[in-house]
Amino acid sequence: MxxxxxxxxxxxxxxxxxxxxxxxxxxxxxxxxxxxxxxxxxxxxxxxxxxxxxxxxxxxxxxxxxxxxxxxxxxxxxxxxxxxxxxxxxxxxxxxxxxxxxxxxxxxxxxxxxxxxxxxxxxxxxxxxxxxxxxxxxxEPYQRRRLSPQKTKILRRLTNGPKSQKELGTRSELHASTISGHVKQLKEWGLVTTRRENRRVIVKMTPLGEIVLLLSEFMRLSRRRK
The missing domain is CATH 3.40.50.10770 (Hypothetical protein VC1899 like domain (Restriction endonuclease-like))
Structure with a gap:
């Protein structure tokens, strides 16, 4: 050894x-x-x-x-x-x-x-x-992230699979530039990945992103029951 x-x-x-x-x-x-x-x-x-x-x-x-x-x-x-x-x-x-x-x-x-x-x-x-x-x-320890309502919406949209930034903007009712900023920060946190397909930017949620979203959902439901 x-x-x-x-x-x-x-x-x-x-x-x-x-x-x-x-x-x-x-x-x-x-x-x-x-x-x-x-x-x-x-x-x-x-x-x-x-x-x-x-x-x-x-x-x-x-x-x-x-x-x-x-x-x-x-x-x-x-x-x-x-x-x-x-x-x-x-x-x-x-x-x-x-x-x-x-x-x-x-x-x-x-x-x-x-x-x-x-x-x-x-x-x-x-x-x-x-x-x-x-x-x-x-x-490594899990770093807690406070998700804004907009970032939460984006992650929820990604639970069924990767989406283009344009699709995320349409479904989340957010401006393209706003979506781009949120995606950039989510990527920096390791919650999503991006790749280019022609002119489209495809966004995919990572396993860590799913963990953060699930914890956020659990805490939201816990607060509602109190």
């Missing part, structure tokens, strides 16, 4: 990760590929021995600061509070926080995913083959 060398000391990043009973090198693998200058290992009393071993392995890689935190692995609030506590602590020190739900109980994994979502921080996932880590998958 090839591990890309990283000068970890140059990256002031902390990995907050969970450690379970069957830790198979995911933590060290993620650090080797992503880089980190500090690591917080959240473990249960049962997996404390594994956390100690992981700590020694990490320190041998580059002398990173390692903290071990013991929690009740089936107590969701306790795990989430620990993750948030250390995230805030390191944020105050100027660290960038990344969450890595490496292994542990389902509750531990769920709590770290929730922490990443609440704090809008990246999440590291590990792809494995035959039980061995092969690749880190970095999931």
């Amino acid at each position: 090839h591990v890309r060398e990283v000068n970890m000391r140059k990256r002031k990043t902390v990995h907050i990760t969970t450690v379970g009973l069957r830790e198979i090198g995911r933590v060290a693998f993620a650090i080797s590929h992503e880089g980190a200058s500090a690591i917080v290992l959240i473990c249960t009393p049962e997996s404390a021995e594994h956390a100690d071993r992981v700590s020694r392995e990490i320190k041998s890689m580059g002398g990173q600061q390692v903290e071990i935190v013991r929690v009740d692995g089936w107590h969701y609030d306790e795990v989430l509070a620990a993750a948030l506590r250390y995230a805030v602590r390191y944020q105050k020190k100027g660290f960038s926080v990344v969450f890595n739900p490496s292994l542990g109980t389902r509750v531990m994994t769920s709590a770290l995913v929730m922490a990443a979502s609440l704090l809008e921080r990246p999440l590291l996932l590990i792809r494995e083959e035959q039980g061995k880590p092969q690749e880190t998958i970095r999931v």
